[in-house]
Amino acid sequence: MSTVDPFEALPAGSVGRDTKSVLSGRTRSKWDTIRGLLARPSAPWLIVALAILLSSPSLFTGLVADDYIHELMMREHPGIAGYAFRPFDLFAFANGDPARTRLLIDEGVFPWWTDPEVLLAFLRPITSATHYLDHLLWPDAPLMMHAQSLVWFALLLGVVGAIYRRFARAPWIAGLALFLYAIDDARATTVAWLANRNALVALTIALPALLAYDKWRRDDARAAAWLAPLILGIGLLGGESALLVVPYLFAYALFLDDGPLLSRLLRLAPCVGVVLLWRLVYARLGYGSAGSGIYFDPGRDPIGFLGAASARLPVLMVGQFALPPADLWDLYPLIFPAGRWGIMLVAAVVVGGLVAVLLPLWRRDPTVRFWATGCFLAALLMCTTFPHDRLLTGLGIGGMALVAEILASVADGTHPQKGRLTTVVAGGLVFVHVVLASLLSPYRARAMNDVNRMLGRANATVPSDASVTSKSVVLVNPPLDPFAGYFLMYRAVAGEPRPKHLRWLATGVTDLRIERVDERTLRIRPGAGFLSSTSQMMLRSLNRPMRLGERITMSDAVIEVSDLSPDGRPLEILVRFVTALEDPSLQWFQWEGHGYVPFRLPQVGETVILPAADMREVLFG
Numbered sequence: 001m002s003t004v005d006p007f008e009a010l011p012a013g014s015v016g017r018d019t020k021s022v023l024s025g026r027t028r029s030k031w032d033t034i035r036g037l038l039a040r041p042s043a044p045w046l047i048v049a050l051a052i053l054l055s056s057p058s059l060f061t062g063l064v065a066d067d068y069i070h071e072l073m074m075r076e077h078p079g080i081a082g083y084a085f086r087p088f089d090l091f092a093f094a095n096g097d098p099a100r101t102r103l104l105i106d107e108g109v110f111p112w113w114t115d116p117e118v119l120l121a122f123l124r125p126i127t128s129a130t131h132y133l134d135h136l137l138w139p140d141a142p143l144m145m146h147a148q149s150l151v152w153f154a155l156l157l158g159v160v161g162a163i164y165r166r167f168a169r170a171p172w173i174a175g176l177a178l179f180l181y182a183i184d185d186a187r188a189t190t191v192a193w194l195a196n197r198n199a200l201v202a203l204t205i206a207l208p209a210l211l212a213y214d215k216w217r218r219d220d221a222r223a224a225a226w227l228a229p230l231i232l233g234i235g236l237l238g239g240e241s242a243l244l245v246v247p248y249l250f251a252y253a254l255f256l257d258d259g260p261l262l263s264r265l266l267r268l269a270p271c272v273g274v275v276l277l278w279r280l281v282y283a284r285l286g287y288g289s290a291g292s293g294i295y296f297d298p299g300r301d302p303i304g305f306l307g308a309a310s311a312r313l314p315v316l317m318v319g320q321f322a323l324p325p326a327d328l329w330d331l332y333p334l335i336f337p338a339g340r341w342g343i344m345l346v347a348a349v350v351v352g353g354l355v356a357v358l359l360p361l362w363r364r365d366p367t368v369r370f371w372a373t374g375c376f377l378a379a380l381l382m383c384t385t386f387p388h389d390r391l392l393t394g395l396g397i398g399g400m401a402l403v404a405e406i407l408a409s410v411a412d413g414t415h416p417q418k419g420r421l422t423t424v425v426a427g428g429l430v431f432v433h434v435v436l437a438s439l440l441s442p443y444r445a446r447a448m449n450d451v452n453r454m455l456g457r458a459n460a461t462v463p464s465d466a467s468v469t470s471k472s473v474v475l476v477n478p479p480l481d482p483f484a485g486y487f488l489m490y491r492a493v494a495g496e497p498r499p500k501h502l503r504w505l506a507t508g509v510t511d512l513r514i515e516r517v518d519e520r521t522l523r524i525r526p527g528a529g530f531l532s533s534t535s536q537m538m539l540r541s542l543n544r545p546m547r548l549g550e551r552i553t554m555s556d557a558v559i560e561v562s563d564l565s566p567d568g569r570p571l572e573i574l575v576r577f578v579t580a581l582e583d584p585s586l587q588w589f590q591w592e593g594h595g596y597v598p599f600r601l602p603q604v605g606e607t608v609i610l611p612a613a614d615m616r617e618v619l620f621g
Contacts, residue, residue: 061449184441229274313379313383360415361415509526
């Protein structure tokens with residue numbers, strides 16, 4: 001495969017004549033200057049420096065959400081039942097052990113509807129080691145922890161830049177692709193959250209496998225044939241994101257390798273063997289996902305995965321190439337019910353326009369076919385969980401290479417399809433991936449602070465005096481699961497008083513009907529039933545429904561499912577406490593505005609209705 005620009009081989013002046021139909025005068029001069037800058041050997045260094053600068057606001061983010069779980073698991077005595085000292089196994093959030101799950105339910109970390117056998121455990125020992133290093137060196141300096149993430153980001157950009165230079169048809173196009181990838185605001189979302197460092201670590205380690213494979217096939221470097229699977233195997237110990245290298249290896253075999261198709265595919269056998277061995281060990285050690293309504297393991301639940309992918313794949317494509325961000329997908333039902341239909345329409349327009357503009361390049365250039373296939377298959381792999389821009393780190397490698405090819409061919413006047421559609425698509429890509437991306441990256445690098453602000457503000461409205469340590473705090477209707485589930489970890493890490501138990505009875509995504517049955521019992525019925533929103537399904541899949549009359553026993557209460565929908569969702573529950581509801585050992589709160597306020601218990605026989613939380617106010621107010 002040649003790295004020489006094929007258009008340089010055209011008759012003298014032909015490219016110039018085509019280009020003048022698109023660019024002229026001062027604009028052409030600027031474009032020539034940009035080409036020259038991107039082709040310089042120093043360009044990758046400057047691009048990496050720019051990307052770090054744009055993402056540097058993440059340094060001041062601090063710990064957020066899962067970061068607190070990791071912090072506790074790196075302590076010899078975490079202080080919360082269900083968590084243990086596991087510094088090299090920080091991503092085993094739920095290990096499928098019913099006894100451990102019940103401890104976390106009883107503490108109030110997990111909601112009562114959690115499947116006792118839910119499994120959300122990910123084998124990432126190398127990434128865990130990087131977090132433990134933070135804990136040992138600077139346990140009270142989150143800024144230094146984020147600095148390490150920025151170092152990994154810089155290393156990742158170095159590897160991605162090497163890949164672009166290896167495969168691009170001209171050095172300046174490699175520079176353009178790296179520039180687009182590096183400043184993409186989706187990168188900022190990956191860098192900004194410490195708990196998401198695993199994507200940076202895994203890809204940084206695993207991506208050189210693609211370089212080694214190409215060196216074997218193009219340069220006949222036999223040692224590289226074995227180096228590629230070895231690198232891939234080490235990368236898999238950083239995290240599952242290393243699997244995103246496999247789609248690009250497969251695309252390489254299809255479009256860039258030589259020889260009969262079967263021979264090309266068989267050459268992948270060592271890399272495929274490493275993945276299969278990893279998967280076998282992964283499962284035997286008890287890692288994976290099962291019992292969740294959000295995470296789908298293609299090996300365990302291929303039907304569920306394909307069903308989820310049918311909606312998630314278009315959302316990821318929109319997040320990769322256009323707007324809005326994929327992060328909003330699960331919020332639309334709560335803040336803008338028609339939003340999902342709108343996104344599907346946007347996806348049809350975006351994908352249709354890209355296919356129309358890429359198809360002529362696809363026919364002409366095998367490298368375009370390589371990038372497009374790798375990007376698509378990587379996006380499919382990312383459909384195992386809910387859509388989010390932080391999932392675009394791997395598929396964006398192919399995505400930004402495609403954007404660079406479109407922009408380069410349009411600006412140079414060498415695109416086979418000259419027309420309004422091509423010009424509009426190219427202009428839209430420039431606006432989204434150059435103008436908006438550079439403006440949004442610093443903001444999105446600080447966006448996790450908004451999460452901290454919301455959760456911290458809500459946590460501050462729950463009692464924190466010393467007396468709370470002997471009481472159960474009952475949150476009747478937290479707006480979403482994170483507005484209850486993280487509070488105990490936040491306080492344990494900070495050394496602040498926390499409730500003996502935290503109970504959350506429902507969530508405020510719909511109206512909540514509460515009836516006082518007797519001195520110790522409440523009947524609770526959400527307007528749409530339980531498990532009606534995505535966040536509620538993190539720890540319970542509808543494929544493993546609850547039973548009518550099923551009881552969940554906790555230290556101070558028993559919850560009984562008293563009505564059930566046909567698909568196994570609880571529609572109503574009875575909550576029986578061991579003491580009278582007015583007992584001083586229980587403190588009752590309901591959501592209002594941006595935090596919790598005391599909840600007035602109804603009298604026996606009385607019914608009260610709490611309105612659904614205003615999610616726009618909760619999330620953006």
